[in-house]
Amino acid sequence: MAVNFVLMLTERDVTIPDAVEVYRGLEVDGLAHVAFKDVGVEPSAARKLTDAAHADGRQVLLELADLSDHGQEQGLRLALDLGVDQVVARWRPDFAARLADPDAPRYWPFVGSLSGSPLALSSTPEELAAMAGQLSDAGVGGMVLMPYRQHAHDAAALLAGTARAASVPVLVAGGVKDPSQVADIARAGAWGFTMGGAALADRHDDPSSVSRRVADLLQLCRQLGPEPGPTEENV
Template identity: 30%
Template sequence: MDFVFMLTRDDKTVTDCLDVLDVLDESGTGPTGTIGPISHIGFKDIGVDRGTLARLHRRIKDMGATSYLEVVSTTRDEALASVRSAVDLGVDRLMGGTWIEETLTLLAGTGIEYLPFAGDPHGHPTRLAGDPARIAADCRRAEAAGCAGVDLLAHRAADADPLALVRAARAATTGRLVVAGSITTPVQIAALAAAGVDAFTIGSAAFSGALRPDAGTLRSQLATAVRAAAAATP
């Protein structure tokens, strides 16, 4: 299972995101580094200016990582503006948003893989409305439209058990299933893997120290996530 490190806190890209990449470089993210391999890195298009986003994305690609932009806007115009930002930056994967047809039209010919939200995200930080039947229906719709998978805010669910949503999504799609938001423990990561999740994202939990409350460095938090992902991978 892949660990996607999001350079975000409270659904915004952290203002020192470039410095965080320096920490990854200094600590080592290769197989022999002190953190371990982090080959999936993402961000939001809010929190920092466009120039910083461009520099950030170049750095991520220079590190050899797969890049992600996650849409958190809940209005059509703002969400599609985020899609255009993803196209301008040239990210590898775009996650989030619910305007599937319009998004795929904007992404046509770019090679960017799209994973929309399943369910009804609302508010900021985002909460997820929708029962397992709604999640399954959205997953089927996304797959039929040609999306690469879905982005599921399972642990921000307002109406259902998170793992029930994950199982419904997994049964409804053969695409890539990414669970994002409010993942704070290795136990959660193991449960997601057992339910068939392909990848999970962590941002705020790493920056707040929630993954390993007894440790004080970002390096320790990330190492915990990397080890949990490796342990959950068959």
């Protein structure tokens, strides 16, 4: 199975103000996943975006950007109200319990210690591998790793070690910009990756650039099949 691409309608960790318009302007086949964050977007626009993607047969991932307890609670309420398919959030056992219902969004917590804005990863390879095992044992739908949001360790090695320790899908987010990174992601056996700013950067001067960039990425994904690894039904 080819590595999966998730179009992130964000820049600098905030949902772009024209997310609905950019989505509606997409002219591309094969895009199965779109995502946005719960910051930078009004609930009404979030609803329009979610409904439009679902009407097109695509899955929607919502990332809860505010890592405070209050922010995570607010974000989870929004996710449940919108009926998104996946929720990316801080690891909280109570979230795992609240999202255990088969009809609830699937819970994809961050793996590792994150802080700052944009988020930066500060965990060691050993800490990431240990947490990947713990999250897998907790029955989450998947997990989100940010290997390109740190400089202390080789990102490809960090990704490979975490993916080996996980028995659920691993989604790579943050800082993915070029084909060599996508190749590393596929080689590690990760489920997929997100890209936001790098895919959206030229949209103001050339709105059709987003569709071309997405089409190129999907073609690359089809060419790069990961090693056999964990999959999640209906992801």
